[in-house]
Amino acid sequence: MIDVLLGLQWGDEGKGKIVDFLAAHYDIIARFQGGPNAGHTLYLKGEKVVLHTIPSGVFQTHCLNLIGNGVVIDPVTLRLEIEKILPLCPDMLSRLYVSQKAHLILPTHRALDAASEAAKGADKIGSTLKGIGPAYMDKTGRNGLRVGDILSPNFREKYNKLTQKHLQLLKQYDGPTIAWEQWEEPFFAAIEHMRALQLVNAEYWLENHLKQGKKILAEGAQGSMLDVDFGTYPFVTSSNTIAAGVCSGLGVAPSWVGEVYGITKAYCTRVGGGPFPTELEDATGDALRAAGHEFGATTGRPRRCGWIDLVALRYAIMLSGVTKLIITKTDVLDSFTPLMAATAYNVNGTVTKELPYDLCETGIVPVYETFDGWDKPISTCTTYDELPKAFKDYCTFIEEYLEVRISHVSNGTGRDQLIVIS
Ligand code: GDP
Ligand code: IMO
Numbered sequence: 372m373i374d375v376l377l378g379l380q381w382g383d384e385g386k387g388k389i390v391d392f393l394a395a396h397y398d399i400i401a402r403f404q405g406g407p408n409a410g411h412t413l414y415l416k417g418e419k420v421v422l423h424t425i426p427s428g429v430f431q432t433h434c435l436n437l438i439g440n441g442v443v444i445d446p447v448t449l450r451l452e453i454e455k456i457l458p459l460c461p462d463m464l465s466r467l468y469v470s471q472k473a474h475l476i477l478p479t480h481r482a483l484d485a486a487s488e489a490a491k492g493a494d495k496i497g498s499t500l501k502g503i504g505p506a507y508m509d510k511t512g513r514n515g516l517r518v519g520d521i522l523s524p525n526f527r528e529k530y531n532k533l534t535q536k537h538l539q540l541l542k543q544y545d546g547p548t549i550a551w552e553q554w555e556e557p558f559f560a561a562i563e564h565m566r567a568l569q570l571v572n573a574e575y576w577l578e579n580h581l582k583q584g585k586k587i588l589a590e591g592a593q594g595s596m597l598d599v600d601f602g603t604y605p606f607v608t609s610s611n612t613i614a615a616g617v618c619s620g621l622g623v624a625p626s627w628v629g630e631v632y633g634i635t636k637a638y639c640t641r642v643g644g645g646p647f648p649t650e651l652e653d654a655t656g657d658a659l660r661a662a663g664h665e666f667g668a669t670t671g672r673p674r675r676c677g678w679i680d681l682v683a684l685r686y687a688i689m690l691s692g693v694t695k696l697i698i699t700k701t702d703v704l705d706s707f708t709p710l711m712a713a714t715a716y717n718v719n720g721t722v723t724k725e726l727p728y729d730l731c732e733t734g735i736v737p738v739y740e741t742f743d744g745w746d747k748p749i750s751t752c753t754t755y756d757e758l759p760k761a762f763k764d765y766c767t768f769i770e771e772y773l774e775v776r777i778s779h780v781s782n783g784t785g786r787d788q789l790i791v792i793s
């Protein structure tokens with residue numbers, strides 16, 4: 372079976388920490404979409420590690436890790452990440468596999484990302500500038516280069532051809548363009564490095580493991596509200612972040628899919644531009660940012676903070692068929708009272724529990740339910756019973772509204788700060 376774990380908000384829900392924990396029960400962890408725009412944080416013996424392209428199962432030494440075809444890979448970022456992790460995990464290369472069908476991010480993709488964002492001015496998406504959008508555009512535009520191409524004797528020729536195309540495109544932009552040439556040398560050095568990795572026909576590789584009864588966990592990146600089809604378009608990323616992305620991003624049939632874990636923070640954050648109905652642009656929002664250390668794991672940018680949005684969560688749960696809910700960063704709310712949760716949107720006088728077509732153009736006033744906070748720190752609780760009544764009431768309301776049971780409560784950054792309910 373292949374279980375799925377994905378973010379239900381705008382990313383950074385704590386996927387890295389939870390995958391690292393759950394990986395103990397799986398044989399393979401597979402990334403199915405996104406690329407180095409992701410920043411998945413986990414702690415290994417107290418040391419903080421942020422993973423961008425490598426699956427978060429890498430520190431569980433029995434786990435194989437696959438970078439699937441749906442991922443876009445920057446060879447330079449991947450190489451740096453491997454070099455950083457190797458001393459912590461010397462056998463990791465023997466457990467790392469890369470789909471030959473994953474697409475490559477070229478230096479000029481990064482330049483195009485920067486030029487496109489600069490040209491948008493105030494309307495910019497707030498991209499991580501990792502070249503994600505342009506790389507996926509080349510994939511769907513049928514121009515892209517794939518990992519398998521690096522084994523071809525005319526890879527350089529293919530690279531030059533695509534780069535020339537990008538240079539023509541870059542001319543369309545008025546502003547100064549990035550000196551992408553400086554990235555060519557490290558790019559080709561990283562390609563050499565990549566040739567030595569285990570590059571596989573991943574769909575067959577996965578099928579073989581599935582038929583042997585191995586347990587696989589598909590690790591999502593970003594979050595459901597950043598999905599290119601169903602997120603807050605155009606302020607989204609360029610891949611399908613919902614469960615549907617697992618089949619196309621790994622080459623597995625839907626019949627293999629089992630449990631779908633959806634992760635939400637106990638509140639909500641967003642980094643980059645775009646609509647965020649429950650955002651708190653006040654002292655409470657600042658206090659949430661400070662208490663939750665809400666700064667991007669990839670870019671260091673301050674994250675926008677707000678109350679949990681049950682309308683958006685219900686939508687995300689519907690899209691992916693979430694069977695188990697994981698709630699993270701609960702300890703961050705320790706000192707907040709009252710707490711609020713959006714249960715409906717007031718859209719021009721009409722109260723609805725449905726997300727409007729376009730959140731960007733629609734004036735939304737969230738309708739809130741208010742809850743008492745809890746008055747004791749919960750980060751040391753190890754069982755559900757120990758948790759304060761006010762916290763349990765908050766969780767019960769969320770479960771009843773979303774019609775999904777909470778399976779895990781995360782109450783701190785550590786691997787062991789996780790209360791397993793079911
Ligand atoms: P991801 O992209 O979903 O993997 O999440 P990030 O790593 O970008 O951001 C989540 C942040 O919250 C990281 O700094 C984690 O160490 C931290 N974190 C995860 N779970 C908890 C939790 O339960 N409590 C607290 N206080 N921090 C957490
Ligand atoms: P993880 O996996 C939070 C956001 C960017 C921007 C938009 C598009 O760590 O949860 P892109 O670089 O993809 O073109 O940016 O998506 N974004 C993320 N926000 N967490 C992420 O990943 C993100 N990956 C992209 O901030 O608004």
Ligand code: MG
Nearest residue numbers: 383410411668
């Ligand atoms: Mg992150």
